[in-house]
Amino acid sequence: xxxRSYDVILYGASGFVGKQTVQYFAKHAASQTxxxxxxxxxxxxxxxxxxQVGVNVDVLVADSRDQQAIDAIVAQxxxxxxxxxxxxxxxxxxxxxxIRYKTHYVDITGETPWVRTLIDRYHSQxxxxxxxxxPCCGFDxxxxxxxxxxxxxxxxxxxxxxxxxxxxxxxxAGGFNGGTLASAxxxxxxxxxxxxxxxxxxxxSANQSPTQIERSHDPQVPFFDADLKTWVxxxxxxxxxxxxxxxxxxxxxDWQESYGAEFSxxxxxxxxxxxxxxxxxxxxxxxxxxxxxxxxxxxxKPILPQPGSGPSEQTMNDGWxxxxxxxxxxxxxxxxxxxxxxxxxxxRATVKFVCESALCLALQADELPGGSARGGILxxxxxxxxxxxxxxxxxxxxxxxxxxxx
Numbered sequence: 001x002x003x004r005s006y007d008v009i010l011y012g013a014s015g016f017v018g019k020q021t022v023q024y025f026a027k028h029a030a031s032q033t034x035x036x037x038x039x040x041x042x043x044x045x046x047x048x049x050x051x052q053v054g055v056n057v058d059v060l061v062a063d064s065r066d067q068q069a070i071d072a073i074v075a076q077x078x079x080x081x082x083x084x085x086x087x088x089x090x091x092x093x094x095x096x097x098x099i100r101y102k103t104h105y106v107d108i109t110g111e112t113p114w115v116r117t118l119i120d121r122y123h124s125q126x127x128x129x130x131x132x133x134x135p136c137c138g139f140d141x142x143x144x145x146x147x148x149x150x151x152x153x154x155x156x157x158x159x160x161x162x163x164x165x166x167x168x169x170x171x172x173a174g175g176f177n178g179g180t181l182a183s184a185x186x187x188x189x190x191x192x193x194x195x196x197x198x199x200x201x202x203x204x205s206a207n208q209s210p211t212q213i214e215r216s217h218d219p220q221v222p223f224f225d226a227d228l229k230t231w232v233x234x235x236x237x238x239x240x241x242x243x244x245x246x247x248x249x250x251x252x253x254d255w256q257e258s259y260g261a262e263f264s265x266x267x268x269x270x271x272x273x274x275x276x277x278x279x280x281x282x283x284x285x286x287x288x289x290x291x292x293x294x295x296x297x298x299x300x301k302p303i304l305p306q307p308g309s310g311p312s313e314q315t316m317n318d319g320w321x322x323x324x325x326x327x328x329x330x331x332x333x334x335x336x337x338x339x340x341x342x343x344x345x346x347x348r349a350t351v352k353f354v355c356e357s358a359l360c361l362a363l364q365a366d367e368l369p370g371g372s373a374r375g376g377i378l379x380x381x382x383x384x385x386x387x388x389x390x391x392x393x394x395x396x397x398x399x400x401x402x403x404x405x406x
Contacts, residue, residue: 004075004076004077004078005035005037005076005077006035006036006037006058006076006077006078007034007035007036007077007078007079007362007363008025008029008034008035008036008037008077008078008079008080008081008358008359008362009036009037009038009039009060009073009074009076009077009079009080009081010022010025010036010037010038010039010081010082010083011039011040011064011073011080011081011082011083011084011094012039012040012082012083012084012085013038013039013040013046013049013083014040014042014045014046014048014049015040015083015084015307015308016307016308016309016310016347017083017108017310017347017350017351018040018049018083018084019049019052019053020347020348020351021081021083021351021354021355022038022049022050022053022055023053023351024351024352024355025055025355026053026054026055028355028359028395029359032359032363034359034362034363036057037057037058037059037060037076037077038050038057038058038059038060039059039060039061039062039073040061040062040084041061041062041063041064042061043059043061046059046061047059060073060076064084064090064091064093064094065090065093066093067093067096067097070093070094070097071097071100071101073097074094074097074098074101074103075097075101075103077103078103078104078361078362079103079104079105079106079358079361079362080094080098080103080104080105080106081106081107081354081355081357081358082094082105082106082107083107083108083354085107085108085109085111086111087107087109087111087114087135088111088113088114091107091109091114095118095122095133096122098131098133099122099125099126099129099131099133102129102130102131103131104131104132104133104134104361104365105131105132105133105134105135106134106135106137106354106357106358106361107134107135107136107137107138107354108136108137108138108140108350108353108354109135109136109138109140110136110138110140110141110237110240112195112196112201112202112239112240112243112244113195113196113201114135115135115136115202115377116195116201116202118133118135118377119202119204119377122377123376123377124376126375126376126377127374127375127376128375129375130372130373130374130375131375131376132361132368132374132375132376132378132383133375133376133377133378134357134361134378134379134380134383134384135377136240136244136379136380137353137354137357137380137384138346138349138350138353138354139237139321139345139346139349139350139353140237140240140241140244141237141240141241141244141245141379141380142353142357142380142388143168143170143241143321143323143339144168144241144242144244144245144265144267144323145241145244145245145248145379145380145381146339146380146381146384146385146388146389146392146399147166147168147323147325147337147339148166148168148245148248148249148259148265148325148327148381149248149381149385150337150386150389150399150401151163151166151325151327151335151336151337151401152166152259152260152263152327153386154327154335154337154401155327155329155335159329159333161329161330161331161333162258162259162260162261162263162329162330163259163260163263163327163328163329163330164260164262164263164264164328164329164330165215165262165263165264165265165266165327165328166245166263166264166265166266166325166326166327166328167225167227167265167266167267167268167325167326168241168265168266168267168268168323168324168325169225169228169232169267169268169269169270169323169324169325169326170235170237170267170268170269170270170321170322170323171269171270171321171322172319172320172321172322172345173318173319173320173321173344174311174315174316174319174320174321174343174344174345174346174347174348175310175311175312175315175316175319175344175346175347176310176311176346193292196239196240197218197239198243199213199216199217199218199242199243199246200216200243200246200250201243202243202244202246202247203246203247203250204247204250204251204254205250205254209261209262211262211264212262212263212264215264215266216242216246216264216265216266218234218238218239218242219232219233219234219235219238219266219268220234221233221234221281222234222271222274222277222278222281224274225268227326227334228270228324228326230270230271230272231270231271231272231273231274231276231277232268232269232270232271232277233268233269233271233277233278233280233281234268234269234281234284235267235268235269236284238266238267238268241267242265242266242267244379244380245265245379245381246265247379247382248379248380248381248382249263249265251376251378251379251382252381252382255370260330270324310347311344311347315344316343316344316347316348317342317343317344317348318344319342319343319344319345319347319348320340320341320342320343320344320345321340321341321345321349322338322339322340323338323339323340324336324337324338325337325338325339326404333403333404334403334404335401335402335403335404336401336402336403336404337399337400337401337402338398338399338400339392339397339398339399339400340397340398341396341397341398349397352392352395352397353380353392356388356391356392356395357380357384357388359391360384360387360388360391361384364387367387368383368384368385368387369381369382369383369384369385369386369387370382
C-alpha cells in the first residue's frame with residue numbers, strides 16, 4: 001500500500017455531501033501531509049468543485065457501475081471515502097474493488113440491508129486480508145456506536161465491570177439532503193424495509209439470549225423514561241443505529257472482548273414534554289404509511305429535495321445534535337457519555353465523522369482496534385474505536401464519558 005499514489009480518494013465529490021468532504025479535506029488534510037484526490041463520474045463537475053474550493057488535487061473519473069474504471073481508481077489509493085448513494089445502487093463495484101485490491105473503505109450509508117449483503121459476500125475475505133470495510137461512518141451510526149463502545153470500555157477499564165445495557169437519547173436540528181431521501185426511497189422501492197425491521201440483522205451470529213431479544217424490540221410509542229426522567233419517543237434512525245451497535249457487540253464477543261454476556265442497546269428521541277413526543281411519533285407514522293404506498297411515493301418524490309441538493313449554508317451551520325448515553329454495569333452502577341457538536345447532523349456532523357474516519361485509516365492504522373491485521377465488514381467501534389474518538393475531540397466535537405451522579 002505504501003507505494004500507492006494516494007492516501008485517500010474522495011469518491012462522489014461533486015455531490016451535495018461530497019463537496020463538503022472536499023472542503024473538509026482542503027482545511028484539515030494539508031497540515032497532516034495526506035495525499036488525496038477527488039473522484040466521480042463527471043469530470044466537469046469535479047473540476048468545478050476543485051476550483052470552487054480552491055485546491056490543487058488530482059481529478060479521477062469513473063462511473064460507479066464501470067468496474068474496470070473503478071478498479072483503476074481503487075488500485076491507486078490506501079483508503080476510499082465514498083458519499084455516492086444510494087449505496088445499494090452505486091456501492092457494489094467500489095466495495096468489490098476494495099476487497100480485491102485490499103483498499104480500506106468508509107462511507108455514510110444507513111442502508112442496512114445492503115450492508116448485510118456486504119457481510120455475506122465479503123466479510124471472510126476482508127478479515128483474512130486485514131482490509132477494513134467500514135460502512136455507516138456518518139451520523140448513522142458513529143454517535144450511537146462510538147458512544148456505546150466508550151461506555152463499555154470505561155466500565156471495564158475503570159471498574160473491571162461488564163455492561164448490561166446502553167441506552168442513547170438524541171436531540172437534533174437541521175435539514176435533509178436529497179441524497180439521504182433518495183436512499184430512503186430506494187429502500188422502499190427495493191422491498192428492503194422488511195429486512196431493516198430485524199433487530200439483529202447485522203449480527204455475526206444468531207446466538208442472542210432471551211433477555212437480549214426482549215430488550216431489542218424497536219420502540220413503537222412514546223413513554224416517560226425513568227433513567228433520564230423525561231419523555232422519549234422512537235428515533236427514526238434507530239432501525240439503523242441499533243443494528244450497527246449490536247454488530248459491534250457481536251464482533252467483540254467473537255474476538256473474546258465481550259461488552260457483557262447479556263449486553264443490549266436501545267435508543268430514543270428525547271423530549272421535554274409528552275405532547276411533542278406523541279405528535280412527532282404520529283407524524284412519522286403517517287410518513288411511513290405514505291412511503292409504503294408506491295403510488296403515493298411517486299407523488300411526493302418530485303416535491304422533495306433531489307439528489308445534489310440540500311439545506312442552505314445557514315441551516316447547516318445553525319443545526320446541532322446531542323447524543324446522551326447511559327450505560328448500566330453488571331452491579332447496577334451507571335455511566336454516562338455525551339457526544340454533541342454544532343452543525344447540521346446529516347451534513348456538517350456526517351462530513352466530520354466520515355472524513356475523520358478516513359483519516360484514522362490513512363494516518364493511524366497501527367493504533368486502531370485489533371492492530372493492523374484486523375479486517376472485515378466492520379463498524380466504527382470495531383474498526384476505529386478510541387482513535388476516532390480522539391480525532392473527533394481534536395476536531396472540536398464533545399466526546400465525554402463519566403460516572404453518573406444519579
